[in-house]
Amino acid sequence: MPPHQLGRPTLASIAAAAGVSLPTVSKVVNGKADVAPATRAHVQQLLDAHNYVPVTRRPAEDLLVDVVFTALDSPWAVEILRGVTESGLEVVVSSQSRTSDVDWVQALVAGGRRGALVVTSRLTAADQRRLGRSKLPVVVIDPVDMPGQDVPSVGATNWAGGLAATEHLVELGHRRIAVVGGPQAYLCSRARIDGYRAALERAGIAVDPTLVVHGTFRHQGGYDQAQALLALPDPPTAIFAGSDEQAFGVMEAARQAGLSVPDDLSVVGFDDLPMARWSSPPLTTVCQPLADMGRMAGRMLHDLVNGRVLGSQRMELATHLVTRASTAPPRR
Amino acid sequence: MPPHQLGRPTLASIAAAAGVSLPTVSKVVNGKADVAPATRAHVQQLLDAHNYVPVTRRPAEDLLVDVVFTALDSPWAVEILRGVTESGLEVVVSSQSRTSDVDWVQALVAGGRRGALVVTSRLTAADQRRLGRSKLPVVVIDPVDMPGQDVPSVGATNWAGGLAATEHLVELGHRRIAVVGGPQAYLCSRARIDGYRAALERAGIAVDPTLVVHGTFRHQGGYDQAQALLALPDPPTAIFAGSDEQAFGVMEAARQAGLSVPDDLSVVGFDDLPMARWSSPPLTTVCQPLADMGRMAGRMLHDLVNGRVLGSQRMELATHLVTRASTAPPRR
């Protein structure tokens, strides 16, 4: 039971309680070698009893960093977070509400953060100005639109992913292939659709504009767009969705239309979230190495925090197609 | 461009550069009122240019806390994390590897953490001893086994959830209802299965031990156990799975056996993860308020950090059944 005490314990108060000098307590706290075992044990016990926490920290030693999500509402976010936590940084999780705060940069500095990782976000000009002033390093993961030349960022090879997904469908024999993109403004979505176009052109298939549609990246977006596509006079035999979540929406629309996947409709997703393996049938999708992207961004930030210069401001990690059971040759 | 300078900037070095006294710089840093606007602007500019960060922090002010996951590999984890981040704490994410570290408690103290939230974990006796010594408050979320009386914890009403899921199936007319539990040692799993038994007994249906099986909470666990159950001479017409992920495995086993859900087999999950809405058909499941559990645990920890006494050491949040499209009356 700690003795009555006003205010937080200090080295001096612990020293007085232990009957030793203040420097001795300092040595115990900092794990220095030259303290007699009995003295150390006695002092440690009092430190514990009083729940001593030093008032000064050594910010150079911890690598406390914020990771800022637009919203923590997607399995997508965990994948990135997992990678980030494996990069040796101590990661504080924030959601966008913090960022919309007028001086979130100042809040970071005041909170002792050494930098920030911003996920799928648009850094405003004001944000960038504030960051520049504070000299706080920031790395953007999967930026919504092209960040300034001087903002380090990590993404995936979206164009190559769109190409691979579409070529897979072409090789299976599909000719009427639709694509459901994400919001038109998103860089990553545009790149995927351009990859889709490139694959069709390479195969000598004309791009039919009625088969290129846009929705949100969420389940509802895929569901709504697929319903419209499947109601077309000449519906597609395959749909390339902009995200796994969208792809699940596409599959549900197919089920409700009485169509079997993959026999009546092939579906390809994008992301390869853990649950892509869990759908019935398991989803063929483009693997976006989200955890690796998080880890890479963490390492870049680590370097910046330590004053090192980045080899490259923009890193794109390779995507690759994972073939599961939601794609097959078209009927007839 | 900051002038050349050895080591990190201090109030004194900034004061010298600005041509003002050290206290004036201190006032600018701390946002005190009595500084002339021109002086403030000039000093602030130098602080920014040198990327000044004070060496001492006021740990009493921030509520930095660790949330420790066994593994950050499940969508389950985000749901809890989302709740925790909404509780007003600043949350550092750690994975179990940190915890297996010999003195993770000391690492927490050294890192300036004010407490910890431990998710689905077993606190060893050694852990609890160390925590007691450090006086660092801890709240456990969904503990694997019954924590000591003095360890605050948050869970869900698992028994009631098991009861509700099974009664729903009974009401639809099912009589051969199987349950796939999680690992036998898990408290939450035992409670759900006991709820299942209670529902059957209330309906006057004898519990058939061959229909009570155990697996991991993961997809594979559900898949393997469902395969075995469906191969029985007298297979079940409904399966209550221990988690949503398991339920997806059950649905995949059904699909591969040529069975349609819900026409040939009804499936109920447990958790109500966002993706329960995304399966085809959407999953009937027991909603476990994971985000609320995280928020509640965060609030309890907040209270403990501030020296308040908890009303109750153990909180159980209500579960409720969410009926979607994976359950229907049995055939014939």
Place this chain on the structure above:
DNA sequence: CTGAAAGCGCTTACAG
């Protein structure tokens, strides 16, 4: 508004 002075919590080189 400004800054000299006192003071606080802590660390470190060093004398014993």
Place this chain on the structure above:
DNA sequence: CTGAAAGCGCTTACAG
């Protein structure tokens, strides 16, 4: 091993 002394980075009450 121990601790007196010097010193560091910072804050604050207060004189001007």
